[in-house]
Amino acid sequence: MSELRINETSADHSTERQTSEVRSKALLAQTAARKLASVSTDKKNAALLKMADVLVSERDSLIEANREDLERGRSQGTSESLLDRLMLSGERIASIADALRLVADLPDPTGRTLERFERPNGLRIEKISVPLGVIGIVYEARPNVTVDAAALCLKTGNAVVLRGGSAALSTNRRIAQVLREALAGTEVPPDALQLIEDASRSSVDEMLKLNGLLDVIIPRGGRSLIQNVVLNSTVPVIETGAGVCHTYIDESARPDMAASIALNAKVQRPSVCNSMETLIVHADYARRELRGLADALLERGVELRGDEQTRSLVAEAKPASEEDYATEYNDYILNIRIVNDLDEALAHVSRYGTKHSEAIVTESDVNAVRFLNEIDAAAVYHNASTRFTDGFEFGFGAEIGISTQKLHARGPMGLPALTSSKYVVRGTGQIRP
Structure with a gap:
């Protein structure tokens, strides 16, 4: 009997050694999620504030780790726009810490009573908001994510398993270390935050099959990453889309407003998903104003197609080309398409858009209403830049x-999007006849 137990124990240890990084960290996160579900809002907020303070105090070590990623990226020929997304500076770290503090200040969406009613048999039923559980996030080069x-x-109240891109591995590793160290002195279990350091494709593939561990x-990230997750995951997916965003300048648009919006949408920060990739212009407006707007774009280093x-x-x-109109550049490249009317503009967006953010610049209320109603996108704009599709700009805090x-959540996903619900039923001994 003792020999059998020894063999069983040896087999168990062998299994533990063979457990992958992805599975072992997901198991740790699942255990932590149960503990985290009982942590009060005040204690969660205190943990977030400590995380923010430690990020600032560890600024130098974060920048040093980030420098490794930047140097490796430059040696591999990474574009300047992607390097910009990857780069950390003292100012950016301070901004990231401020975002943490802002999240701490936001209302906690968990534990809220969404509905309350009593049945004729005396059962008292409440529908309450609860954490999703363990969330896996697969992303690319932006360490602020x-x-x-x-x-x-x-x-x-959710545990999280993060798998960032290889381009930011050193930065993400150090960020995770710093945040877990900060959590060690709080009521939030450090194991609620896990970073997968295996940068191979297989680690993503394994995450996509972790039913029962990831909720x-x-x-x-980009279209290929998102499509890989959507098409291959057996774990439920909340799809975030690539941003082939358009701005349509209608015939009646005010030139000063149209130029300001178009320039902001393209050059304010071209590396992000809500920047404009295609400018659609009414033919009459184009004959009057496109040359001047093109000059302004060219002066800012934008390549026009x-x-x-x-x-x-x-x-x-x-x-x-057709491929150009379907491309999310995240760079100083802009497509231009001239159309004869609103119908042609709507058809172009319908064909090439990714249902992210679309804008119309017009003084025609009729055309504005048609555009806002007929465009199928997470955010539609009248006389404003697509760059506002952002959790901070919408007042949600970090996103x-x-x-x-269209299911569960759409648009910038703030805190409420990371909750589900459950029914709490209280009785006095009722049984179903």
Whole structure:
């Protein structure tokens, strides 16, 4: 009997040694999630504030780790726009810490009574908001996502398993170490925050099959990453979409407003998903104003690509292909398409858009209403830049991503999007006849 027990124990240890990083960390997160569900809002907020303070105090070590990623990226020929997304500075770290503090100040959406009613048999039923459980997040090169995701998940009582891109591995590793060290002195279990350090494709593939350990997966990144997760995951997915965003300048648009919005949507920060990739212009407006707007874009280093009508008005524009109109550049490249009316503009957005953010600049209320009603996107704008599709700008605090699907959550996903609900039923001995 003792020999059998020894053999069984040896087999158990062998299994433990063979357990992958992904599964072992997901198991730790699942255990932590049960504990985290009972932590009060005040204690969660205290943990977030400590995380913010430690990020600032560890600024130098974070920048040093980030420097490793930047140097490796430059040696591999990474574009400047992607390096910009990857880069940390003292100012950016301070901003990330401020975002943590803002999340701490936001209302906790968990534990709220959504409905309350009593049945004729005396059963008292409450529907309450609860954490989702363990959230897996697969993302690419922006290290601020590591902090934003941790903050939003922990605030809502969710454990989180993060798998960032290889381009930011050193930065993300150090960020996770710093945040877990900060949590060690709080009521929030450090194991509620896990970072997968295996940068191979297989680690993502394994996460997608962790049914029973992960409750949901949220992908953040380019089209190929998102599609891989959506098509291959057996774990439920909240889809965040690529941002092939459009701005349509209607015939009646005010030139000063149209130019200001278009420039902001393209050049304020072209590396992010809510920046404009295609400018659609009414033909009458284009004949009057496109040359001047093109000059302003060219002065800011934007490469222009367009259809034949565009190129007849802007000689510097290169030919735009079908592939160009479907591309999320995240760079100083802009497609231009000239249309004869609103119907053509709507058809173009319907064909090439990714249901993220779309804008119309017009003084026509009729055209504005049609655009806002007929465009199928998470956010639609009248006379404003698509760059506002953002959790901070919407007043949600940090966001987990921009959902482009229609179930559970859509648009910037703040704290409420990371909750589910359950029914609490209280009785006095009732049984069903």
